[in-house]
Each structure stands twice: as structure tokens, then as C-alpha cells.
Amino acid sequence: MTSSEGLFPTEQEVRAETNPSRKAVLAAMLRITEGRSEQNMSVAGLAREAGIDRAKLTTGAVKDLGERMKAIAAAKDEAQTPREAALMAEVAKQKAAADEAKVAAKEAKQEAQGWRDTADTLALTVAALHSDLKKAETRIDMLNKQLKSQAERFKELQGGAAGKAGIRLIGR
Numbered sequence: 001m002t003s004s005e006g007l008f009p010t011e012q013e014v015r016a017e018t019n020p021s022r023k024a025v026l027a028a029m030l031r032i033t034e035g036r037s038e039q040n041m042s043v044a045g046l047a048r049e050a051g052i053d054r055a056k057l058t059t060g061a062v063k064d065l066g067e068r069m070k071a072i073a074a075a076k077d078e079a080q081t082p083r084e085a086a087l088m089a090e091v092a093k094q095k096a097a098a099d100e101a102k103v104a105a106k107e108a109k110q111e112a113q114g115w116r117d118t119a120d121t122l123a124l125t126v127a128a129l130h131s132d133l134k135k136a137e138t139r140i141d142m143l144n145k146q147l148k149s150q151a152e153r154f155k156e157l158q159g160g161a162a163g164k165a166g167i168r169l170i171g172r
Contacts, residue, residue, distance in 0.1 A: 007072055008033050025050045025057070025065045033072060041073045 017023040028050035031037040039045035047054040057066030
């Protein structure tokens with residue numbers, strides 16, 4: 001015997017009921033538990049499905065059926081057979097794996113963003129260094145021209161002074 005055996009209504013139970021209010025509630029409960037109703041598995045949903053006031057299910061003549069519906073709602077999450085228990089365990093395991101995968105994906109996404117940020121920073125640094133290199137090369141070219149000009153001037157000045165003195169410069 002399972003923990004909810006006798007809890008769920010049957011067609012025979014509905015047919016056997018003589019009280020019209022109870023019969024309507026049992027029929028509504030059967031439709032809800034079999035998934036043939038849009039109502040949720042609750043006392044309020046049962047009242048809507050049966051077309052009666054909710055108070056009748058909580059304090060009135062069919063209070064026992066309201067309590068029964070609460071028990072059914074509580075039992076719906078419990079395994080009724082070993083196979084169902086195994087399937088529920090597998091579903092729980094898969095949900096846990098999915099949750100872990102979501103966390104891992106979020107962490108990977110954050111890490112990837114960190115790498116993108118680092119790459120952007122490096123690209124800006126390389127661009128700045130390239131610009132500095134071009135400026136340095138330009139400055140070196142300018143200094144080389146100035147040095148060459150100064151050297152030529154120095155040679156001219158040296159040659160003119162040596163010529164006047166009658167001195168021959170080495171390397172000329």
C-alpha cells in the first residue's frame with residue numbers, strides 16, 4: 001500500500017456518493033488529480049472547479065474533502081512507486097547538474113569578459129607604445145640630421161682653420 005492510496009478519488013467513489021455537494025466536489029477532485037482541469041491542486045482550485053464557495057471546503061459540510069485535497073496536494077510531490085522514486089531522484093540529479101552548469105557558464109562568461117578587457121587594455125598599450133616609437137624615431141631622425149649638419153659644419157670649420165695654418169688633417 002502506498003502512502004497516498006485511498007487519498008485520490010476514483011470513478012466508483014464519485015458514482016457511489018449520494019450527497020450532490022459531495023458528489024460535485026469529488027468529481028472536481030477527480031478531474032483535477034487526473035489533469036483534466038485547468039485548476040491547480042489546491043482547496044481554492046477545487047472550490048472553483050466544483051463551483052462552490054471555498055468556505056464550504058474549509059469550514060463547511062465538505063470540510064473533510066478540503067482536508068483531503070490538501071493531503072493530495074502534499075502527496076503529489078512524494079514518490080508513489082519505486083520507479084517514480086528513481087525517476088524523481090534522476091530529475092533532481094539532472095536539475096542539480098543543470099544548476100552547476102549554469103554557474104559554470106556564468107563563471108566562464110565572466111572570465112571571458114576579463115580576458116576581453118585585458119586584450120582591450122593590451123591593444124591600447126600597444127597603440128600607445130607604437131605612437132611613442134614613431135615619435136622617438138622622428139626625434140632621432142631630426143637629431144641625426146642636426147648631428148650631420150653640425151659635423152659638416154665642424155669639418156668646414158676645421159678645414160678652414162687648418163688650411164690657414166698649413167696643417168694637414170689626418171683622415172682627409
